[in-house]
Amino acid sequence: MSRTEPYNSASSFETQVVDAVESNPLRKAAILVVSLEQPLASQLLAQLDRAAVEAVTLEIARLERIAPGEQHAVLEEFYGLGLRRLRFVFDDLVKMADTDIREAYHAEDVETWVLALAGASRPVQTKVFSALDRDSGSELTRRLDRLGPFRLDAAEAAQVEVAERFRRLHDHGQITLPDPNGQEVLLV
Numbered sequence: 345m346s347r348t349e350p351y352n353s354a355s356s357f358e359t360q361v362v363d364a365v366e367s368n369p370l371r372k373a374a375i376l377v378v379s380l381e382q383p384l385a386s387q388l389l390a391q392l393d394r395a396a397v398e399a400v401t402l403e404i405a406r407l408e409r410i411a412p413g414e415q416h417a418v419l420e421e422f423y424g425l426g427l428r429r430l431r432f433v434f435d436d437l438v439k440m441a442d443t444d445i446r447e448a449y450h451a452e453d454v455e456t457w458v459l460a461l462a463g464a465s466r467p468v469q470t471k472v473f474s475a476l477d478r479d480s481g482s483e484l485t486r487r488l489d490r491l492g493p494f495r496l497d498a499a500e501a502a503q504v505e506v507a508e509r510f511r512r513l514h515d516h517g518q519i520t521l522p523d524p525n526g527q528e529v530l531l532v
Contacts, residue, residue, distance in 0.1 A: 374403035375410055375418045384430065429511050432521045434460060434503035438467050439522035442475035447519055448509050449476055458487045460506045463499025
């Protein structure tokens with residue numbers, strides 16, 4: 345499009361912006377940061393050196409508009425590069441394939457699983473019990489029923505440990521993590 349052509353199409357704007365993003369990695373980083381939930385964006389920025397954080401912050405200030413297609417393309421690229429791994433949490437077990445849950449469950453870690461499930465929602469518990477073979481599920485249920493008072497922070501720590509096990513299995517190509525939820529749409 346030449347500079348003298350009038351701009352009158354939203355789709356041509358989106359095409360121009362997507363083309364610009366493909367050639368501007370700093371814009372991609374800025375779009376990614378503003379598109380993520382705040383804790384995850386902070387975690388991502390904490391991995392960068394000061395100069396990179398300043399550059400991304402300056403680019404965020406320059407953003408005028410993010411086309412939905414542009415935002416989707418950037419997020420999909422980063423999910424493919426490992427963001428899916430970062431967003432995976434224990435509650436995502438409800439979206440896991442039964443075979444993947446069985447792959448991550450080991451009888452020697454039953455105490456960790458019991459604590460993790462003690463602090464979990466009913467749908468997560470149901471998913472795990474239905475995914476496991478009858479013997480493992482029965483043993484887990486028995487131990488959960490016998491569990492007395494427990495500290496909530498201990499249950500949360502167990503959930504983090506189990507979620508990390510799933511991430512490691514994903515890293516080794518043994519399981520597939522589900523698509524993350526909660527992708528917030530944010531237009532600047």
